[in-house]
Amino acid sequence: MDPATMHTPMKSLRNRFLLSTMALVVAVSAATLVAAHRLVSQAMSNEVSQSASRDQVLLSSALAPLVAARNLAEAEDLLRVMVSDGGFVYVEVFDSDGKLWLRAGPASPALSAAPLPAAASAVQRRGADGTFHFAGRLDLDGRDYGSYRFGLSGVAAVQAEQRVLGGLMAIGLLGAMGAVLLQVPMSRWLTRRLEDLADGTRRVAAGEYGLQLPLAGLDGLGRLTASFNDMSSALAQRVSALQASEQRQHQLVDALAEGVVFQDAQDRVLECNAAACSILGLTRGQLLGADSKAPGWHAIRRDGTPFDFSEHPSVVALRTGRPVRDVLMGVHRPEDGLVWVSINSQPLREGGTEATVTSFNDVTGRLQAELALQQANQDLEHRVAERTAELASARDAAEAANLAKTEFLGRMSHELRTPLNAILGFAQVLRMRLKPAPPGVDEQLGYIEAGGWHLLELINDVLDLARIEAGAMVVSLDSIQVAPLLNECARMVDAAAQSAGVVLEVVPAAPTWRVRGDRTRLRQVLVNLLSNACKYNRPGGRVRLEASVVGDRLTLSVADTGIGLSAEQQSRLYEPFNRLGAEAGSVEGTGIGLVITRRLVELMGGRLEARSTVGQGTTFSVHLSLGGEPAPPPAGSTAAALMQGAAPAVRELLYVEDNAANVQLLQEVLALRPALRVRTVGDGAAALRAVLAHQPDLLVIDIALPGMDGCELCRRLRALPGLVGTPMVALSANAMAGDRASGMDAGFDHYFTKPLDVAEFLAWVDRALKEIDA
């Protein structure tokens, strides 16, 4: 700022000082005038009031005797003198009736407005013309003689007020003029010293740090000058310290291996260190002033695409106000090729302007290592994918083979059971019908039936082993009460034990013991072990079945008193089809029973253990987990009378079967129930028509039907309104577990497998007829 322009504010300051002083004087004078006016006015009112109070006493004292004496003339003279010489504007006297008695001076303007006092007390008010109006009662020796009014002129009070105010205004004016005359040189003296200070400030601002102004006096401006000198000295010290600090910071930044640049709001580089120049391959002169839009600046992303200016970390930090971290950027250096840098940019606000500090590292080496590692990972992933594909292909092939094996087992089961159904079925029918049978016939039919059941057992064992090996065996684990299971198994092998001359002993189990397992398969395990213990025992030997609990495990033991097994035999005990030398004996067997038994135990989460001593016997132990609360019991099935059962009325049974031998067999079986009329059809469509036409009471349906299979037919029949509760069973050679589950899901009440157990079938028929009749 040049001195000419500096003087203007000083003059303005001086003028403001003068104006403010005058304004203050005028304000004080005005306030004084107002206050004085109020005080004078109030004082005059008080003076008049006090004077009038005394006048009222005197007036009353003078008038009352005259009025009492009806001395109107004297009273009138008195009033006239009061008005003419006493400063009264008017005086009025009223008699006790309020009637005007005497008056001197003009009529009271308040004659009709102001009330006459009712008692001796006086009233006062001031009129608009400044006249003070008073009124009072005329009282003499306690007697009321009327009242009076008089007015006192306020002109004197007003004139006194005006004189006082005039004097005060003159004093105020003189005071203001005096203040101005005093303030003019004082303000010039003050502003001159302030100008010296302003000049000193300009010199300091121009860099003349440490400037000292001459001290003049010890007043406020003198102290201000001293403070200025102190400030100037301190500023010089601080500037020196700041320059030293700046030098150290420059050295520190230059010592960094990390490149650092300071950029302004236009992204121009204002400062940089040596590392920044080195990393970017630029000289300091090239780098300073450059920005991200400079033509020589080529930056790319990791994928090789160019960096847009708006994406540069410093630009983003400026725009968002937030720091930007770890941005990877490839920079084409003028001579040294591409360098990869990792950039951090921090936004700054300095004195209201925005800037950034950007630092970066050369990560070219690290990036190349990462790229190599990434390539290696990609190769590895590629090889893993290839291997995974190979394994998946092998798995698919194995699964296909397994599926084919399962299908083969299913077909084998079906194809073997179908002829056995006819053999066993007719043998059972014949034995039931031929009662009494001719000599030897029943025995011969028994051989046929026994051979058929043995053949079925062999088939079942082989198929079970095949299912186990194929992983197709499924067990349904439940909590099973142990005691009834042991008794049931003992009853099943009791005949075999008797025929072998072996004593079967069952140690009663605690009624509360329960074991976790598949009821059918556990019964199969125990029957197999008991059967072996009976078959490979010595005449008169013993078989002992017992259960024990240790911890959370339950052990079922089958101990025999047979010839025992050697260690070598025990090591080969679970080899399929290896009968350990028994094949030379008379005992029939396939050599896969123990194999199936151990696999079934393992499927139930247990373990089969064998301990044997040659010559003393063998003990097989099945270790299983203890069971919890049992599942709800299935619908009770009581053994029905096979031959005695008879329906009270004729009922119709529809048999859907395409195999003539099977049709004939079932007709022969049901011929044992004369009250039951059998209708047969060969496929599902015919069955639907027959059902609509005849409404059968029971239905027996084969599964492997031409066209619509038995399960589909069952679902359609169940959908008909009248057949929702009709007894309906499947009779199929498809005996796999999955087949049975599919049939039950389709809606069959029971799933009979071929070869048909005639007795079991007739029991169901009798039970169904009984329920229908009920």
Add this chain to the structure above:
Amino acid sequence: MTLPCSSRCLNRRRLLLGTVAGWAGMHGQHLSAKDAAVRVGLVPYLSTRTMLNVYEPLRKHLQAHIGRPVEFYTAAGFAALTENARSPSQPFTLLPMHLAYLATTEWGCVLVARSTQESAMHLWAPRGLGALQGTGTALRGRRVAVIDPLSMSTLMFERWRTSVQLDGALSTQVFPGLNSAVMAVSRGDADLVVAAIGQLRDLSGLDPDEFQSVAALGTVLRPAFVAQRDTPAPLVAAFRAALLSFRPAPSGGASSALWAEGSARDFEPYRDMATQARRVLARGLPSR
């Protein structure tokens, strides 16, 4: 702060009121404070101011001739006037003829001078009241404003009332002075007033033509000056001489009378009224 004008006005008013109050309280004992002045008592048949105004030419004349200040005093009533007349502090007193007779015959006073003029006493009524002359019936029940019972006018009225047999028919209302009586009639507080024609003319602000004479009560001499018995003879002589030399203006009113030395014979016509006055004084009736 000083308020010269206002303060002066207030003080002046206060002084005036104080003076008036004192004067009223003392029933007009003195009008001036100079001890050396010659005190003269006047018949209080008018208000003080009127009285002083009427007799001011005479006072100036006397003062000029005797060479001493002369101060005129009135009294609160006729009884007070008679008391003052016997007091040494008041050397000279103007008394109606019947009281002057008592003063010279019974109180030791000395006749100084008598008026040479007579006054015709009348019973007056406002003209608005209608014609009442000679109609005793029309006067019945009227209220008559009179001044002090010792006054000549009142005694003449009573004598006339008796003579016309209206004692019980006309009631009287006593007022301190003629001004007040006339004002009472003007206000309607009374119907008739007793006064001499000259007295009515002395009342400032009153037009005598507003009144009509209802009855003529008789003619009497105007009051006479008597000197208290202890009054020095030279002073009496000087006073008399001054009176005899007084030549009033033609329209001087009550004080315009010419004065003569007088004698005892002048009082003879008033002997009966003096007797009436003596009775009044004996009864101790208030004179106002």
